[in-house]
Amino acid sequence: MAKIRLKDIAQALGLSVSTVSKALRDSHEIGEDTKRRVLEFAHNHHYFPNRLAKGLKEGRSGTIGVIVCAIDNPFVSGMLEGIDRACQEKGYQIMIMQSKESFLQEQSAIELLLANGIDGLLISPALETTDFSPLLAVQQRGIPVVLFDRISDRIQTHQVGANNFKGAYDATMHLLNKRYKQLAYIHAGTELNFATQRLNGFLTALAERGIPESNYQVAELKINAQTGVPEALARALRKMMRGPARPDAILAGSDQISISCLSILTGMQVKIPQELALIGFSNTRLADVFNPPLSTISQPGEEIGYLAAVRLIGLLTGKAVRQEFETVLMDTQMHIRASSDRLKDLRVSS
Amino acid sequence: MAKIRLKDIAQALGLSVSTVSKALRDSHEIGEDTKRRVLEFAHNHHYFPNRLAKGLKEGRSGTIGVIVCAIDNPFVSGMLEGIDRACQEKGYQIMIMQSKESFLQEQSAIELLLANGIDGLLISPALETTDFSPLLAVQQRGIPVVLFDRISDRIQTHQVGANNFKGAYDATMHLLNKRYKQLAYIHAGTELNFATQRLNGFLTALAERGIPESNYQVAELKINAQTGVPEALARALRKMMRGPARPDAILAGSDQISISCLSILTGMQVKIPQELALIGFSNTRLADVFNPPLSTISQPGEEIGYLAAVRLIGLLTGKAVRQEFETVLMDTQMHIRASSDRLKDLRVSS
């Protein structure tokens, strides 16, 4: 079971290397008979072409670079699963790098991937990233780029993300339909496209229902090196609950905020949903087991990854016409659970 | 910002390709002056050696193959994070494949990785895998293999996993110390090494305390294509709770079983921990937010991944003496929360 090369097959069968190569690629200029012999021998001896040599020769590597914020984020790993599935189907490899939300790390990831001869780049930009020129440079080198999850209008290419506007809009409408009267939206900075879209969804729903400014509020957490989400959130919630416009329903703008909210409010002895309803953007599969079960708006992570990879591979194989870039917005899903359902009285009666 | 090669540097500086190559590798046979010029030019033009060419030439790829059951399992992605960190430090790339717990998929993953010229293999074998001969074959090809998470004595190599015996032992002692009297251990098949270790930890603790057989039970879930964990578990729990030896404390043998237990028991209106205590092996970070907060035994996933990768890279760089394989068992951590703490009366009083 040693490594077997074209040369070995050629020698064993008394053929030349190039004949074997062509036979394996089913070239028309090789006789059926020879093809059969070669294919059989190759199969029996577990021949696999050396990717390095093939890539070097063909000027392509069959590898796609993937940049995400962090591989151990469950939502991210779901998207990676989708990307992996697409690449598996099409015979591509992936090379994953992490930005850790840092623009600099993202840049060096890009350089490293380029050095490794990736054929295309799949990227979910770091939160820090506002300058998209490195990505434009990648495109100019003839390497297609596709954005997923975190999309941006500062670069022209295929993009696949979630319909955050609609997700927030629907969630807000849900709260209004449940007759909550004093709403709050909590998020962590509107720099990012998706944060803005969610905010707009929230505001649009309120406007459509004619809710006056006195009946809602928006809190933007200031996160930095010293202050993490939980601390900033705890402060904001305390202020909010003691303030004049104490909310009776909160929409949380991110996975971390949603879960921290639940945990902090529980710690503050706030009864959910009796005193305060909570619904949040989150992709956790464990919302059912929370206390109380948490209403969520979730994004189809795996589909986003899958579609983005398919788009990129399309560009790679030149099937797609250039300049016909499209932005796909996948629908989010709303899961109503006890935390935003004032009718149920979670497992007290029943 | 086009692709830049050794040739380009050579031409620009009026040198030969080989001189440039040597200068970049800091060869002693190149003048300091020339080195400086080359290094500066290379840096300014973002030169990176072409990995494919380098690998082809050197007969190594600088790539490590990683096989896991599923990339979107949070525990797995934590280990991948550790692996990635180690590889980042040492300048290796990783190529990740999934077995989906299937022996066959694992085999084809191995073949694909070999075809891609990996220098070493990091594997957490599929649950199905009982035949380790494919891995032995990999070793015989001179490609080092390191097992992580799911270790086995059927192959001789470095192995890094968690001390499952001690984890189960400690958890069982914890339950006994809390004066629970009727214990149950639920797991999903003892084929795997780690399942056996956990079972042994449970039994050893009971034996040391002289608990008679009538005061404990072990339930093994029969999982198959039709029956998933939740269904099998629901059946087992119903039977258990109606049976003669109704337990007052359960130790759950896996992440999925732990969380499903909590959710099913809650659905059955069983009061936790008043009627029944629950502690389980789990790596979720959200145990605090569960209802009630779930006591867990967690494994240091990232460290396991990191250490395994370091071991493998050690073998690759020949630093380690062969035949001196070691098995590292990392300590698990026990997090006591409300679900197994009969003293607290979770957030009724406070």
Added chain:
DNA sequence: CTGTTAGCGCATTCAG
């Protein structure tokens, strides 16, 4: 239909 040749980018002999 099959074989010979050249070259992808790099590291490494071996000459100068």
Added chain:
DNA sequence: CTGAATGCGCTAACAG
């Protein structure tokens, strides 16, 4: 101290 030549395994143009 520097350069010319060789080959890693493969594909593709060109001969036979």
